[in-house]
Amino acid sequence: xxxxxxxxxxxxxxxxxxxxxxxxxxxxxxxxxxxxxxxxxxxxxxxxxxxxxxxxxxxxxxxxxxxxxxxxxxxxxxxxxxxxxxxxxxxxxxxxxxxxxxxxxxxxxxxx
Amino acid sequence: xxxxxxxxxxxxxxxxxxxxxxxxxxxxxxxxxxxxxxxxxxxxxxxxxxxxxxxxxxxxxxxxxxxxxxxxxxxxxxxxxxxxxxxxxxxxxxxxxxxxxxxxxxxxxxxxxx
Numbered sequence: 672x673x674x675x676x677x678x679x680x681x682x683x684x685x686x687x688x689x690x691x692x693x694x695x696x697x698x699x700x701x702x703x704x705x706x707x708x709x710x711x712x713x714x715x716x717x718x719x720x721x722x723x724x725x726x727x728x729x730x731x732x733x734x735x736x737x738x739x740x741x742x743x744x745x746x747x748x749x750x751x752x753x754x755x756x757x758x759x760x761x762x763x764x765x766x767x768x769x770x771x772x773x774x775x776x777x778x779x780x781x782x783x
Numbered sequence: 784x785x786x787x788x789x790x791x792x793x794x795x796x797x798x799x800x801x802x803x804x805x806x807x808x809x810x811x812x813x814x815x816x817x818x819x820x821x822x823x824x825x826x827x828x829x830x831x832x833x834x835x836x837x838x839x840x841x842x843x844x845x846x847x848x849x850x851x852x853x854x855x856x857x858x859x860x861x862x863x864x865x866x867x868x869x870x871x872x873x874x875x876x877x878x879x880x881x882x883x884x885x886x887x888x889x890x891x892x893x894x895x896x897x
Contacts (some may be wrong), residue, residue: 679815684866697887701883702881702882702883702884704886711807712820712873712890712891713888713889713890714888716885716887716888719885733794735825738852741813747859757827761881761882765882768831768882769814769816769831769833769838769839769877769880769882770814770831770841770881771826771828771875771881772820772828773825781798
């Protein structure tokens with residue numbers, strides 16, 4: 672099946688700093704989503720971005736489908752940005768399968 | 784618009800018992816998927832239901848089963864619980880399935896097996 676790798680695994684930032692999280696995937700995708708998992712476990716939708724670039728406030732994301740990677744940019748980080756960020760994809764070769772394959776996540780800690 | 788609702792939020796069960804978890808999707812969403820999250824294995828796909836039919840299944844034993852009702856609400860059942868079933872169980876809903884529409888997750892049910 673499709674493989675998803677995220678980097679870095681851990682990131683510690685001071686409040687106000689910028690960061691870039693990366694997601695590499697091993698096959699073409701129909702769907703790519705970025706999530707933020709809050710301390711209570713809920714996955715919060717950040718972006719639905721199988722290709723192209725999107726921005727939402729301090730966050731933006733770019734997926735270069737032809738090169739099989741996606742980037743999540745966090746600018747002017749705040750302590751509330753802390754948590755685990757997941758990239759999840761549905762491979763184009765999974766047929767009708769709707770299963771999201773998740774990366775192992777990037778654990779972000781923003782300190783004062 | 785209400786989000787995905789999972790109940791209960793927390794559950795403690797004894798080995799050998801069975802458990803049923805519930806998921807109410809976003810109104811208008813017909814696809815419901817279930818995922819298991821553990822520290823060792825990460826987030827893994829259990830199964831997907833669409834229009835009351837199981838459409839896809841992950842690599843889990845037959846002790847894990849589910850169903851979907853005509854109102855798209857879904858239940859997941861785990862029989863003969865094992866210690867290793869302790870996990871966060873997450874439900875996702877989407878209009879037609881995650882392969883071509885955005886998936887939204889509930890808050891999860893945290894199951895502890897003792």
